[in-house]
Amino acid sequence: MGDSLLDLIVQNVTQGRASQDDEGLEEGWEGQPGVTELVQKALDAGVTAEDIINKGLTAGMVIVGEKFESKEYYIPDMLAAAEAVGAAMQILEPHLAKSGMKAKGKVLMATVKGDLHDIGKNIVSILLRGAGYTVKDLGNDVDTRSIVDAVREERPQFLGLSALLTSTMVQMGEVINELRETGLRDSIKVIVGGAPVSEEFARSIGADGYGADGFAAVRLVESLGPSQQ
Amino acid sequence: MPREGVLVQSPYKRLSTEQVRQIHDASVQLLRDPGLMCYNRRAAEIFHSNGAEVSSITPSDSPCWHVRIPEKMVSQALESAPKTVKLGARNKDNTLILNGDEPRVFFVSGSETNIWLDVDIETYAKKSDPGTEILVPEFRPRRGTLMDLCDSAHVCEHLETLDAYIRTVNIQDKDITPDNKDVNKFFASLNNTTKHFMAGLTTLSQLDNVVNMAKLIVGGEQELKDNPIISFITCLVKSPLQFVDDTTETLIEICLRGLPTVVSSSPQAGSTAPMKEDGIMAQINAEVLAGITLSQLVNPGTPVIYGSVPVRARLDTLGDSYGAPETSQFNVDCVQLARFYRLPCYATSGVCDAKTPGMQCSVERLFSDILVTLSGPQYLHCAYGLLDGNSTFCLLQAVLDDAHFEMLKFFLRPPRIDQSEIEKTLKQIREVVATPQKLYIRYIRPMMRSGQLSAPYPFEGDGERDAAILLAYNRMKELLQKPVEHLDEATTARIFNEIPGILPRLNVYA
Numbered sequence: 095m096g097d098s099l100l101d102l103i104v105q106n107v108t109q110g111r112a113s114q115d116d117e118g119l120e121e122g123w124e125g126q127p128g129v130t131e132l133v134q135k136a137l138d139a140g141v142t143a144e145d146i147i148n149k150g151l152t153a154g155m156v157i158v159g160e161k162f163e164s165k166e167y168y169i170p171d172m173l174a175a176a177e178a179v180g181a182a183m184q185i186l187e188p189h190l191a192k193s194g195m196k197a198k199g200k201v202l203m204a205t206v207k208g209d210l211h212d213i214g215k216n217i218v219s220i221l222l223r224g225a226g227y228t229v230k231d232l233g234n235d236v237d238t239r240s241i242v243d244a245v246r247e248e249r250p251q252f253l254g255l256s257a258l259l260t261s262t263m264v265q266m267g268e269v270i271n272e273l274r275e276t277g278l279r280d281s282i283k284v285i286v287g288g289a290p291v292s293e294e295f296a297r298s299i300g301a302d303g304y305g306a307d308g309f310a311a312v313r314l315v316e317s318l319g320p321s322q323q
Numbered sequence: 324m325p326r327e328g329v330l331v332q333s334p335y336k337r338l339s340t341e342q343v344r345q346i347h348d349a350s351v352q353l354l355r356d357p358g359l360m361c362y363n364r365r366a367a368e369i370f371h372s373n374g375a376e377v378s379s380i381t382p383s384d385s386p387c388w389h390v391r392i393p394e395k396m397v398s399q400a401l402e403s404a405p406k407t408v409k410l411g412a413r414n415k416d417n418t419l420i421l422n423g424d425e426p427r428v429f430f431v432s433g434s435e436t437n438i439w440l441d442v443d444i445e446t447y448a449k450k451s452d453p454g455t456e457i458l459v460p461e462f463r464p465r466r467g468t469l470m471d472l473c474d475s476a477h478v479c480e481h482l483e484t485l486d487a488y489i490r491t492v493n494i495q496d497k498d499i500t501p502d503n504k505d506v507n508k509f510f511a512s513l514n515n516t517t518k519h520f521m522a523g524l525t526t527l528s529q530l531d532n533v534v535n536m537a538k539l540i541v542g543g544e545q546e547l548k549d550n551p552i553i554s555f556i557t558c559l560v561k562s563p564l565q566f567v568d569d570t571t572e573t574l575i576e577i578c579l580r581g582l583p584t585v586v587s588s589s590p591q592a593g594s595t596a597p598m599k600e601d602g603i604m605a606q607i608n609a610e611v612l613a614g615i616t617l618s619q620l621v622n623p624g625t626p627v628i629y630g631s632v633p634v635r636a637r638l639d640t641l642g643d644s645y646g647a648p649e650t651s652q653f654n655v656d657c658v659q660l661a662r663f664y665r666l667p668c669y670a671t672s673g674v675c676d677a678k679t680p681g682m683q684c685s686v687e688r689l690f691s692d693i694l695v696t697l698s699g700p701q702y703l704h705c706a707y708g709l710l711d712g713n714s715t716f717c718l719l720q721a722v723l724d725d726a727h728f729e730m731l732k733f734f735l736r737p738p739r740i741d742q743s744e745i746e747k748t749l750k751q752i753r754e755v756v757a758t759p760q761k762l763y764i765r766y767i768r769p770m771m772r773s774g775q776l777s778a779p780y781p782f783e784g785d786g787e788r789d790a791a792i793l794l795a796y797n798r799m800k801e802l803l804q805k806p807v808e809h810l811d812e813a814t815t816a817r818i819f820n821e822i823p824g825i826l827p828r829l830n831v832y833a
C-alpha cells in the first residue's frame with residue numbers, strides 16, 4: 095500500500111500534478127489524485143514523512159531534474175513539479191518533527207520597497223519549495239522595517255531579496271545594514287537576485303550570495319548550507 | 324495525400340472589386356486595341372481560324388501578324404481553362420492541388436540564375452587581439468553547373484516548407500549544349516528530388532525527350548497524365564504585348580500534350596510597361612489572358628496557371644527591383660485578378676536586390692514573402708535562395724528562407740478560439756488569480772507538447788553575436804549529407820538508354 099502510494103507520488107511529481115484537478119503531461123490524469131491528495135493518503139496509511147519526502151517527492155524531483163538535463167523537460171515542467179512538491183511540503187511540515195526529520199531550512203523571500211516586479215521572485219520561491227525548503231513569501235514592495243521584523247519573528251536561515259530596478263536595488267543594501275544594526279545579520283544568510291543585480295553588486299552590499307536564476311538560487315542555498323544559529 | 328501548403332483564411336486584398344473589374348475591362352480593351360504583335364505563324368493561324376482579326380504586318384524583318392482578340396474568345400478560354408490544376412510528383416505525397424477558388428499557398432523555389440554563390444567560412448585573427456579568432460562568411464560567385472543543380476535539388480528535397488522545385492541555377496558546364504541542356508536539367512532535378520519539378524524549356528526539339536523521360540519514371544503516358552511530375556513555365560508574351568516565336572511554339576506543343584504549364588509574363592514597370600499601377604496591371608493581365616486564350620484554342624481544357632512576374636524598374640540602372648514595395652503591390656494585384664478568373668495563380672515574391680545573404684536581403688525578401696503570401700496565391704515562386712534580382716542563387720540562403728517560411732506558415736494557422744475552450748481558459752485564469760504567485764507557467768505544458776507553440780528560430784546564436792549564417796551553413800552541409808531517394812537503377816538505365824544526351828556523370832549507379 096505504502097509503496098504503491100510512493101510510486102504514485104513519484105509519477106505525479108514527474109507529471110507536475112499538485113492536485114486532482116491538474117492535468118498532467120500526458121492525457122488521462124485529470125480527476126485522479128495528485129501529489130497533495132496522495133501525500134495525505136500516505137500519511138493516513140502511516141507512511142512516515144521521511145519516506146514520503148525521500149522515496150516520493152525527492153525521488154520524483156530527481157527524475158524531473160534528469161529529464162530537464164536531457165532536454166526532455168522544459169522550465170514549465172520543472173516549475174509544475176516544483177509547485178507540486180511545494181504544496182506537498184506544506185502538508186508535511188507539521189509531521190517532520192514527529193518523524194524526527196530535520197527540515198531543510200526556511201527561506202524568507204521579498205521584493206524590496208518601491209519594486210513591484212515579482213515574477214522572478216515567485217519563480218525562485220516555487221523552485222526553493224520544490225527543493226524542500228520552507229518558503230515564506232512577504233510579497234513585493236516590502237519595506238525594510240517589515241523585512242527585518244519578519245526575520246526577527248520567523249527566524250529563517252535564509253533571506254532572499256529581489257529587485258528589478260536600478261533605483262530599488264539599493265534597498266537591498268539598506269536591509270542588510272538594518273539587519274546588522276539590529277544584531278540579526280549573523281543569524282541569517284542573505285542572498286540577492288534580479289536582472290540588474292550582479293555578483294559584484296552582491297559583494298559590495300555585503301550579501302552572502304547572488305543567483306542569476308531560479309536554479310542558481312537553489313544551488314546557492316544548498317551551497318550556503320544550514321546557517322549557524 | 325497531397326501536400327497541405329498553407330491555407331490563407333482571409334486573403335489580403337489590395338484592390339476593390341470595382342478596381343479588379345476596371346483592370347479586367349482595360350485588359351479586354353488592350354487585347355482588341357492595340358492587340359498583340361504575333362511573331363509565331365501557327366499562333367496567328369490558330370487565332371485567325373477561330374475568328375480573331377489577324378492581319379499580316381509588312382514590311383517586317385521577320386514574319387509578323389497583328390492579332391486582335393475579341394472579348395468572347397477570352398471569356399470562352401476562361402471558361403474552358405480548368406479551375407483546379409494538379410501537379411504530380413515522384414513521391415505522391417508531394418502532389419500539389421492548385422485550386423483557383425481556394426487561397427491555399429504552396430511555396431516554390433526558382434528561377435534560372437547564371438551565378439551560383441559559394442559560401443566559405445573563413446577564420447580571421449582580430450588585429451587588436453591576435454589571440455581572438457572570428458569566423459566570417461565569404462561569398463564567391465561563379466557560373467552555375469550541373470552538379471550545382473543536383474545539390475540544390477537535393478537540399479530543396481529536404482527543406483520542409485518547400486512544396487515544389489523550380490530549377491534554380493542555369494547549367495553552364497562546357498559539355499552542356501542547347502541540344503542536351505533540357506534533358507540534363509530535367510534528369511538532374513528529377514533524380515534528386517521527389518517533389519514536383521517545373522522548368523522552362525530551352526529547346527523545343529527536346530520536349531519529347533523530356534516528356535518521355537517523365538513517362539519512363541511514372542510508367543507510361545496515362546500515368547503521366549494522372550501524375551504530371553513535370554510542368555513548364557512559358558513566357559510566351561514579351562512585354563509590351565508581343566507573342567514571341569519560339570516560346571509561343573513551345574506553349575502550343577506543351578498544350579497539345581496536355582501537360583500543365585504556367586503562362587507568364589514579366590513586364591517591368593517603367594521600361595516595358597507603364598510605371599503606374601493601373602497601366603502595368605492592365606497590360607500584364609492582357610498578356611497573360613492572351614496566352615491563356617491561345618492555350619485553350621490549342622487544346623480546350625489543357626491545364627494552365629495564371630503566371631505573373633511583374634516588377635518595378637530601378638531608376639539607377641533600369642534593372643529589375645524586386646525589393647521595391649511596388650513589386651509586391653503588383654504581385655498582390657495579379658493574385659486578385661487570377662482569383663477573379665478563378666484560375667490558379669503563380670505569383671512571385673522573395674527575390675531581393677541584395678547580392679549576398681545578410682541584412683538587406685532578409686528585409687527585402689521577408690517583406691515581399693509575407694505580403695504576397697497573405698494575398699493567397701496557389702503557387703508562390705518565392706524564390707528560395709535567390710539574390711541580386713534573378714542573377715544569383717545561394718543554397719545557404721535557401722536554407723535560411725526555409726526557416727522564415729516556417730514562421731509564416733505558423734502565423735497562418737487558424738485562430739483557436741471556441742466556446743468549449745474559453746470555459747476551460749476562464750477556469751484557468753480564476754485558478755491562477757487565486758494563487759499567491761499568480762503565474763500561468765505550468766499551463767504552458769500541454770500546448771508545448773502538442774505542437775501548438777512555434778519553435779525558436781533555428782539559426783539563433785547562443786552568444787552575443789548573430790550566428791544565423793554560420794548555423795545555416797552547417798545546416799546546409801547536414802542536408803547535403805542526408806540521402807535523397809534517387810531514381811532506381813533500372814529506371815535510370817532505361818532513361819540513359821532511351822533518352823539521348825544525358826551526361827554520364829549524372830548516373831549515380833555508374
Ligand code: B12
Binds near residue numbers: 218304305307310
Ligand atoms: C515584467 C516587467 C514589468 C511588469 C512586472 C509584472 C510582475 N508581476 O512582476 C510591470 C509591467 C508591472 C512592470 C512595471 C515597471 N517596470 Co518593468 N519590467 C518587466 C520586465 C519586462 C521583465 C521582468 C521579469 O519578470 N522577468 C522575468 C523573470 C523570470 O526574470 P527576473 O525577474 O530577472 O528573475 C529571475 C532572476 O533575475 C533571478 N532572481 C530574481 N529575483 C531573485 C532573487 C533572488 C534571491 C535570487 C537568488 C535570484 C533572483 O531568478 C529569476 C528567475 O529565473 C523587465 C525587463 C527585464 N529585462 O528584466 C522590465 C524592467 C525591469 N522594468 C522596468 C521599468 C522601468 C518599469 C517601470 C518603472 C515602468 C513604468 N514606467 O511604469 C514599472 C515599475 C513598477 C515598479 N515600481 O516596480 C525597467 C527597469 C529599468 C531600470 N531602471 O532598472 C526594465 C529593465 C525594462 C526596461 N528595460 O526598461 N515591469
